[in-house]
Amino acid sequence: MNCPDCGHERTRVIDTESSDDGSSVRRRRECQRCSFRFTTYERPEWDSLQVKKRDGAIEPFDRAKLRAGIDRAVEKRDVPETTVTELVEEIEATIQARDTRIVSSTFVGELVSEQLRDVDKVAYIRFVSVYKAFSEPEEFLRELDAVLDAELDNFEPAAPDDDPPNS
Numbered sequence: 001m002n003c004p005d006c007g008h009e010r011t012r013v014i015d016t017e018s019s020d021d022g023s024s025v026r027r028r029r030e031c032q033r034c035s036f037r038f039t040t041y042e043r044p045e046w047d048s049l050q051v052k053k054r055d056g057a058i059e060p061f062d063r064a065k066l067r068a069g070i071d072r073a074v075e076k077r078d079v080p081e082t083t084v085t086e087l088v089e090e091i092e093a094t095i096q097a098r099d100t101r102i103v104s105s106t107f108v109g110e111l112v113s114e115q116l117r118d119v120d121k122v123a124y125i126r127f128v129s130v131y132k133a134f135s136e137p138e139e140f141l142r143e144l145d146a147v148l149d150a151e152l153d154n155f156e157p158a159a160p161d162d163d164p165p166n167s
């Protein structure tokens with residue numbers, strides 16, 4: 001790493017520090033010629049998409065695993081296989097289009113639930129109950145209520161009758 005000030009190629013590391021999540025390393029450097037000090041950041045560059053799990057472990061993105069999760073949610077529901085395939089492709093494309101090669105499993109979970117919500121409400125509820133791992137039954141019921149409320153919002157009420165027959 002050349003000195004950004006004078007271009008000298010010899011710099012000395014004076015301090016090294018890991019970021020809180022351990023995904024990058026910050027180094028303070030000092031030029032051995034002009035003593036200019038600067039900071040560099042190092043982070044691994046992944047060639048393929050990686051998923052960071054809730055426990056911090058990082059593993060390669062696995063399309064089959066994503067599909068298995070969705071398959072479980074739509075089991076015995078009236079959701080065609082082609083729809084599931086499209087879902088998986090759309091989710092993968094969304095993740096691949098991001099600048100970063102690493103996504104959190106939570107982000108993937110949000111994407112899947114967003115999509116499933118439009119496809120099948122039961123599948124959606126099944127999916128979020130697994131991936132959100134609700135700690136309280138109340139949390140689960142709140143999620144269920146939110147879905148039911150959305151359903152009611154979509155319900156078109158009959159036009160009000162100006163002249164009710166029984167008046």
Ligand SMILES: [Zn+2]
Nearest residue numbers: 003006031034
């Ligand atoms: Zn320098």
